[in-house]
Amino acid sequence: MDVPVAFAAELPPAPPPVDPAGLAGVLQDSAEDLFDNAPCGYLSTLPDGTIVKVNQTLLTWLGYGRAELVGRRLSSLLGAGDRIYYETHYAPLLRMQGTVREIAVDLVRADGTRLPALLNSVLRADPAGAPVAVRMTIFDATDRRAYERELLRARRQAEESEARARELARILQQSLIPPALPEIPGLDIAARYRPAGNGDEVGGDFYDVFQTGRDDWVIVVGDVRGKGAAAAAVTALIRHTVRAAAIRVRRPKLVLVQLNQELLRQREERFCTLVYARVRRDRQGRFRLTVAAAGHPLPLRYSTRRGLDVLGRPGTLLGVLPAPRLQESSTYLDPGRRPVLHRRRHRSPPQRRVLRR
């Protein structure tokens, strides 16, 4: 692209040449004046911290006369906490690396008040490398320190509320699953539950196992769309609706129809997927499993001899359509063949419930 030629003509004229001697006169920048009236404090000490030189700016900030500071130890200008830090960290650091930057301390003024300051130091050494003196610049950091304290306070608050949120999520999540599985003579049940995410938010995954009659049990695995307190509330609604319906009607499909009606009646915008399994012991003592699935991954059955097969037939998810398409299918639970009801999310940590014979 062409550079517009007119642009050069619009530059301001170059400043007239400066007479260095004249300018120094105007600014009164003698070396002494630069030192004494610098916009920062200057301090020189012996390697052991004895103050040997100090500028007027620092004297003014601290309210001391020059004679009061020269000969004193720098550490005597620090509060007890800073003194420990100075002796255990700052001094070793300076000796080893020859320079220390941005150390935050409070300097104690003559009237006992504190001056929040930042220190930068360099160690001057003789040609043999032995320390001779320490030069230090001191910056008034009053506003900065106040701001940093605010930041620290805010960070602590954030950490505390995060811890509370985690604890709340953990307790809520725990309330969505049964504290213990019922004992079913002749049938082993195992459950594994690993909530997804990093633990700061409750998820909508749940399972339930409960008895509905002398020889009748129900196993449910489901997932409410979304996360957080709202999803947890819907999950709780689903659990108690399923438990109530399972007592009233026995057929899995009918229980799911009732649950669907309840979700629609509540005008819940969250849908859910679910597998409902009824486990019934017949007179011969065999267990019959009747499964209805609603938008949920179908249960699997595994045996070492016959491999893996799928149980049940797919159905539509709940909480959306007034008449979901749901199907039931039944099978006997034979020893050695393990049905698995699960909910495994892709691209998230392993998460499933295992129920097996």
Added chain:
Amino acid sequence: MLFAHGFGCDQQMWRFVAPAFADRYRIVSFDHVGAGGSDLTAYDPARYSTLDGYADDVLAICRELELTGVVFVGHSVSAMIGVLAAIREPDRFAALVLIGPSPRYIDDREYVGGFSAADIDELLESLDSNYLGWSSAMAPVIMGNPDRPELSTELTNSFCRTDPEIAKRFARVTFLSDNRADLAKVSVRSLVLQCSEDVIAPPSVGAYVHRELPDSELVRLAATGHCPNLSAPAETAAAIEAFL
């Protein structure tokens, strides 16, 4: 000779003293967990909630390297860590060299440790303001590369590095410790090196440690401050030499 650094620094603080003994002794130095190039993931708050956890580490190093006849040189809080280790396994140690030791930093009735409980709170606040700048930004760099500490040398201050949270806990453990009753249990021969004008461990504390340690010598150094191993390495090495 086993060199243990104190609070606020790392094993590099022995760089001017340890070489003086390298021709006659096997020199071992280490970083306490949380300091210098140590593996920060090894920090267990429960284990290190008392100085005993640190003393365990000293003994673990001795076992791992099969050290016997150890001359333990401990600076500041590590002096007391050495005392605890020597009580636990006295046979492993030939001598203790305690530089700027203090069995208790906080005043207690007649005992003058030099600090009040409020002073220690102030120290923790001081650590907060000093770690603000790099705590969150830099800690992960160190955390993520515990086996490659050289990666964090870009820090403003590359020596005496420490993880902020661990430093605060270590400060609390160090400055709230009370090991006065342990001193009498030490059977190992000990040297107390006391600086002039040490505000962390004042001369009266050094004298107390010497009085309570059954078999000890006290040497007052002309060096001032709390770190004679850095400010007066020759004098420090000579005093250790004379004792050994």
